[in-house]
Amino acid sequence: xxxxxxxxxxxxxxxxxxxxxxxxxxxxxxxxxxxxxxxxxxxxxxxxxxxxxxxxxxxxxxxxxxxxxxxxxxxxxxxxxxxxxxxxxxxxxxxxxxxxxxxxxx
Amino acid sequence: xxxxxxxxxxxxxxxxxxxxxxxxxxxxxxxxxxxxxxxxxxxxxxxxxxxxxxxxxxxxxxxxxxxxxxxxxxxxxxxxxxxxxxxxxxxxxxxxxxxxxxxxxx
DNA sequence: GGGAATATTCCC
DNA sequence: GGGAATATTCCC
Numbered sequence: 001x002x003x004x005x006x007x008x009x010x011x012x013x014x015x016x017x018x019x020x021x022x023x024x025x026x027x028x029x030x031x032x033x034x035x036x037x038x039x040x041x042x043x044x045x046x047x048x049x050x051x052x053x054x055x056x057x058x059x060x061x062x063x064x065x066x067x068x069x070x071x072x073x074x075x076x077x078x079x080x081x082x083x084x085x086x087x088x089x090x091x092x093x094x095x096x097x098x099x100x101x102x103x104x105x106x
Numbered sequence: 107x108x109x110x111x112x113x114x115x116x117x118x119x120x121x122x123x124x125x126x127x128x129x130x131x132x133x134x135x136x137x138x139x140x141x142x143x144x145x146x147x148x149x150x151x152x153x154x155x156x157x158x159x160x161x162x163x164x165x166x167x168x169x170x171x172x173x174x175x176x177x178x179x180x181x182x183x184x185x186x187x188x189x190x191x192x193x194x195x196x197x198x199x200x201x202x203x204x205x206x207x208x209x210x211x212x
Numbered sequence: 213g214g215g216a217a218t219a220t221t222c223c224c
Numbered sequence: 225g226g227g228a229a230t231a232t233t234c235c236c
Contacts, residue, residue: 023218024233068219069175069232075220081225082219129230130221174231175220181232187213188231219232224225 025079028067038063131185134173144169 021027033042033051041055041063053059060073068076127133139148139157147161147169159165166179174182 025219070220072220078221078226079219084225131231176232178232184214184233185231190213213236215234215236217232217234219230221230222228224227 023083026083029080032063032067129189132189135186138169138173 032038033044036043041058042051042053044050045052056073060071060076064073064076065071138144139150142149147164148157148159150156151158162179166177166182170179170182171177
């Protein structure tokens, strides 16, 4: 609907059948962080076990809408906290507003 | 994020406090149908108690994204069915894929 | 059509 | 941070 921006190949947005792999949110976040094209906005941390949002405004304005159906940093954090709470697979661990970590295997 | 398209003044997307009035979906759908600028795509029916989607493809491609965070006709119908099921306020009644009705007061 | 999983928002 | 309401998707 916008032209540019990377179009994820992962499942859609909402929910439905869990299928097998991790939740769409986790996959999309992984892809987003892993994309070296946008390392100036968000990238893995030195330990590679967490990621850092270097430019929160650009992260919210440009990156979020290309992976999710919104452009709110707080909504992204809310989701992050959801998976931390459930610890369904313990992929993510929230540390601070601009510093999150991935716990184990993906 | 797109420039054109009518930007609704109603609540946001998701949920949160119910506040007071009808759900955002009902308000947005009402506005969308009521907008005379797009009567060739969707408009009230003769009785004014139901609305007709005259051009489903354009409805999904152009109108839906400007009011909701998607462009799927089926997702719109799903919501319509949700409110029919609950009959929370009995605003809408689903009749057919391209012909829905509004039951009472708005 | 609708159940259920996931997403997005609002509010505390 | 997280509860809860609403939205979006997937599947039957």
